[in-house]
Amino acid sequence: MVAMVDYPYPASFLQPLPAWPVKAVCAHLTDPTLPDKDLVRHVASAVLVYYNYTGTVPCLNISQTATQSLGVTGWWYQSCTELPMPMCSNGKSDMFEDHPWDQEAFAADCQRQWGVRARFDWPLVFYGGRNITAHxxxxxxxxxxxxxxxxxxxxxxxxxxxxxxxxxxxxxxxxxxxxxxxxxxxxxxxxxxxxxxxxxxxxxxxxxxxxxxxxxxxxxxxx
Structure with a gap:
C-alpha cells in the first residue's frame, strides 16, 4: 500500500502520508542485525508512518488499509462482479506469509457479502483478455x-x-x-x-x- 502511494509530496489518498513515504518507512528498517525487541520497535515505527503519521490516531486499526472517506466498499463489490484478481503468496519466493489463492472461498465470500456470483471470466469475455487490439x-x-x-x-x-x-x-x-x-x-x-x-x-x-x-x-x- 505504501509503494502504491509513493508520491513526491504529502498526500492522503489511502492514509495521511509524508512525501516519498517508502523512504520514510524504510528509514526505520535499516539494520536487520538488531536484537529482536529492537527490531520489533523499529517495525512498529515503520507501521506508524502508514497508520499514524499525523500522531492523532489513539489506536491503530491495521485491518483498515484506507481511510473511510475513500469509499472502498464499491471496489470490493466490483472485484466480485467485474474484476476478480487472483492473488497469492508462498512465503518463499516473496516477502509475504504463505497465502494460497482459494477461488471457492472467494466466490463464497462474494455471495455472502453481496449476494452475487463471482464472474472470473468477465474480463476475458467482455474485453477480450490480453487481446485488446479491437479496442x-x-x-x-x-x-x-x-x-x-x-x-x-x-x-x-x-x-x-x-x-x-x-x-x-x-x-x-x-x-x-x-x-x-x-x-x-x-x-x-x-x-x-x-x-x-x-x-x-x-x-x-x-x-x-x-x-x-x-x-x-x-x-x-x-x-
Whole structure:
C-alpha cells in the first residue's frame, strides 16, 4: 500500500502520508542485525508512518488499509462482479506469509457479502483478455513505482492504444492534481495524454485510427 502511494509530496489518498513515504518507512528498517525487541520497535515505527503519521490516531486499526472517506466498499463489490484478481503468496519466493489463492472461498465470500456470483471470466469475455487490439482510443498510463503496474499495458498495441510509462510515478500519479513537487515526467505524460486525446477528437467522424500502423513515437513511451 505504501509503494502504491509513493508520491513526491504529502498526500492522503489511502492514509495521511509524508512525501516519498517508502523512504520514510524504510528509514526505520535499516539494520536487520538488531536484537529482536529492537527490531520489533523499529517495525512498529515503520507501521506508524502508514497508520499514524499525523500522531492523532489513539489506536491503530491495521485491518483498515484506507481511510473511510475513500469509499472502498464499491471496489470490493466490483472485484466480485467485474474484476476478480487472483492473488497469492508462498512465503518463499516473496516477502509475504504463505497465502494460497482459494477461488471457492472467494466466490463464497462474494455471495455472502453481496449476494452475487463471482464472474472470473468477465474480463476475458467482455474485453477480450490480453487481446485488446479491437479496442481504440485508450491511454494506458503506468507509474512503475506502483506495484499494480506489473499488470498494466506497458507497450502500445496499436496507434490509438497508447501506453505511457512513468518510471518515478506511483498509483495514477498523472491523474492527480498538479503539484509544485511533480517531477518533469508527470507534466510530460499529461501533455502526451492531451496530445493523444486531441488527435482522436481531430479524427472524429473521419477514418478510424484503429487499424493504422503503430506510430514509433508512441511505442512504449517512457516519460
Amino acid at each position: 481504440s482510443n485508450i491511454v494506458f498510463s503506468n507509474g512503475l513505482l506502483d506495484p499494480w503496474s506489473a499488470g498494466g499495458v506497458l507497450h502500445s498495441p496499436t496507434a490509438s492504444l497508447v501506453a505511457l510509462v512513468i518510471p518515478d510515478g506511483a498509483h495514477h500519479a498523472d491523474l492527480r492534481a498538479s503539484n509544485p513537487s511533480d517531477p518533469v515526467s508527470f507534466r510530460n505524460v499529461r501533455r502526451a495524454e492531451l496530445k493523444a486525446i486531441r488527435e482522436w477528437c481531430g479524427h472524429h467522424g473521419t477514418s478510424s485510427l484503429r487499424n493504422r500502423p503503430v506510430s514509433k513515437s508512441w511505442l512504449h513511451t517512457s516519460i
